[in-house]
Amino acid sequence: MEKLEIITLKTQGGQTAQVSAYGGQLLTWRNEENQDYLFLSKNAVFDGHRPIRGGVPICYPEFTKVGPGWLTPDGRGFVRNKFWLVWDKSDTFATLELSHGDRMNNEGYPFYFEIFNHIELRDDHLEQHLSVINKGLTYNPFTAALHTYFAVSDISNVKVEGLQGLTYEDSTDSLTKKREEAAEVVFPGEVDRIYIKTPDVMKGNPWKELQRWAEVQHRIHHKPFPSLHSPLPTLTFLRRFKFDYHQIHDSGAPGGGRTYEVCKQGFPDAVLWNPGAKRGASISDLGDPEWRRMVCLGPGHMHWEKRSTAAKLPNFRFGSGKEQIRDLEALCSCVGHRRLLTVRHGNKHMLMVNWFRCASDYDELRGELESHKRAGKLRAIRAYDEEAPMVTGDWREFRAKLIMQSGARRSEDNRRLLEIQNPSLAAEGLWAHATSRPETGGLVIASLQGPTILNDDRLWQVVVFLTSHGADGSVGLILNRPTGMVLGRKPGGLPLELGGPVPVQRVFQDNRVYCGGFTAQQLVAVIHIMHGHRLNHCVQEGRLPSTDFKFFAGALTWAPGQLEEEVAKGAWYPAACSRSLVLKPALQLPVPLWREVLQLMGGQYLGVAREGYEGDEVGKSSTFCAPS
Numbered sequence: 001m002e003k004l005e006i007i008t009l010k011t012q013g014g015q016t017a018q019v020s021a022y023g024g025q026l027l028t029w030r031n032e033e034n035q036d037y038l039f040l041s042k043n044a045v046f047d048g049h050r051p052i053r054g055g056v057p058i059c060y061p062e063f064t065k066v067g068p069g070w071l072t073p074d075g076r077g078f079v080r081n082k083f084w085l086v087w088d089k090s091d092t093f094a095t096l097e098l099s100h101g102d103r104m105n106n107e108g109y110p111f112y113f114e115i116f117n118h119i120e121l122r123d124d125h126l127e128q129h130l131s132v133i134n135k136g137l138t139y140n141p142f143t144a145a146l147h148t149y150f151a152v153s154d155i156s157n158v159k160v161e162g163l164q165g166l167t168y169e170d171s172t173d174s175l176t177k178k179r180e181e182a183a184e185v186v187f188p189g190e191v192d193r194i195y196i197k198t199p200d201v202m203k204g205n206p207w208k209e210l211q212r213w214a215e216v217q218h219r220i221h222h223k224p225f226p227s228l229h230s231p232l233p234t235l236t237f238l239r240r241f242k243f244d245y246h247q248i249h250d251s252g253a254p255g256g257g258r259t260y261e262v263c264k265q266g267f268p269d270a271v272l273w274n275p276g277a278k279r280g281a282s283i284s285d286l287g288d289p290e291w292r293r294m295v296c297l298g299p300g301h302m303h304w305e306k307r308s309t310a311a312k313l314p315n316f317r318f319g320s321g322k323e324q325i326r327d328l329e330a331l332c333s334c335v336g337h338r339r340l341l342t343v344r345h346g347n348k349h350m351l352m353v354n355w356f357r358c359a360s361d362y363d364e365l366r367g368e369l370e371s372h373k374r375a376g377k378l379r380a381i382r383a384y385d386e387e388a389p390m391v392t393g394d395w396r397e398f399r400a401k402l403i404m405q406s407g408a409r410r411s412e413d414n415r416r417l418l419e420i421q422n423p424s425l426a427a428e429g430l431w432a433h434a435t436s437r438p439e440t441g442g443l444v445i446a447s448l449q450g451p452t453i454l455n456d457d458r459l460w461q462v463v464v465f466l467t468s469h470g471a472d473g474s475v476g477l478i479l480n481r482p483t484g485m486v487l488g489r490k491p492g493g494l495p496l497e498l499g500g501p502v503p504v505q506r507v508f509q510d511n512r513v514y515c516g517g518f519t520a521q522q523l524v525a526v527i528h529i530m531h532g533h534r535l536n537h538c539v540q541e542g543r544l545p546s547t548d549f550k551f552f553a554g555a556l557t558w559a560p561g562q563l564e565e566e567v568a569k570g571a572w573y574p575a576a577c578s579r580s581l582v583l584k585p586a587l588q589l590p591v592p593l594w595r596e597v598l599q600l601m602g603g604q605y606l607g608v609a610r611e612g613y614e615g616d617e618v619g620k621s622s623t624f625c626a627p628s
């Protein structure tokens, strides 16, 4: 172990953990009395070639031999045998990163990805977030596991709860599918099972979970990426262990028994393993009696369904936010063609922003929603017809031309990327300019001092789209805090962004959301808020273009006059911008959105943009040219 780079974490309460850069692997987690919660085999090998037996080995991009078909000899992927980079660390957390593609392309897995393992130690639990970014332009097939070894007194004392009624593949019986009948699974011999579609265990306030998730994502990704090609989907998995709850009961543990709770989010499946006496003794880095002191219960994506399903997608992505977002209360409203539509469906709503291409899209959607209401799937729909807008056409663009600042610069790298992601959006004009005050449909951009002035670190370099600003106060959506989650469980779910800390229902319940005069090429700008599931459906059926939508959980709000005050204090720069800037994906841009907008604004903002990225190699090498 001495040979390897090991990071030690410690909480104020005395919990400790060790993380190895080799394998990016959590090795130990101990309580204040130095008792192990995780198993690390006494016979584990730390030679930097073989996987380390114990802790939480990361199996990626392969966990089961059935699957993608790019097999590594042991069928466990190769990242657990690689040296990861320490991306970030503190006393209580460590983030490790590994890139596959340009740096190591000899693994027989012809896909680009970047993987992050973020481990955070708390006094009463440990969290592990695994994020994978698909950096290629094709789908990225994989299976995966966080193959967690829990320390137990003796396997004969262990019972695992919470699996009854699930289907599992029995690896000791040629992967035959079986139904788990036992309320408590025990270990009379070898147990080696993949439980398919195990329920996520998320307790407490789903909103907080979601916010926490986004914060961790931000912490991982706020640094510029050294070699970024494309902002492709992020898969995010959340692990949470909590001591003293249920799932693994070890009646022989010190202090009269111990219970581990394993919560997961995003991983659909789980593996349960203890090799039993015969197999345990034959595994050289385990042996007898070590096999008795462990049980593996680890989440993952293990069950490989039809590859053809994935292959149809331009980028293969999966992930579930379902458990987290299910209870988020949100109002579903829609402003279209000067009409506002409000939809309610129990508590199961999501907030979504959409610009309809034409009024008939609105009518069609409205018709569909009505039919869902008739079928009892929606509780209420309200619609308001308003007067025709006073200003139509492209007045904002016209104004932009009049007041464009000197020295404005457009990022060529970002433009090229948008051309790949969404050619029609890329063909629209891209501009931003400062305005003297905030306006509906405009932006406010956090200044460098903004988070300090407002005493809120979460506002670091945020770019906020104002959905309303007026005498009643202001509402905005943060455009550059993707959560890494997608809506729904199926591949192709739409990415979810964290618009701000206030649940959307509170914000939009009685407000009419309007984004006025926001047009391009005769397209009427519309903010559309509706039930995420319904929209997912419309998009997946191809009736609405996914590139025209952004989904937000949460928003930022200001009381009347508050935003003006904050602008006067220098916390925000108000601006107007083209719709392409609002709608484009903000995830993993070569030039981060905050910097891109300031560069487009030109003038004094160029200096701010530069200051925000001092010492950043990515920024230095980016190409900028005058905006079109």
Ligand SMILES: O=P(O)(O)OC[C@H]1O[C@@H](O)[C@H](O)[C@@H](O)[C@@H]1O
Pocket (backbone or CB within 6 Å): 051, 074, 076, 171, 192, 193, 271, 273, 296
């Ligand atoms: O030895 P490895 O590759 O770490 O795997 C350990 C075990 O992991 C389990 O999940 C597998 O089902 C077992 O068959 C395997 O032996």
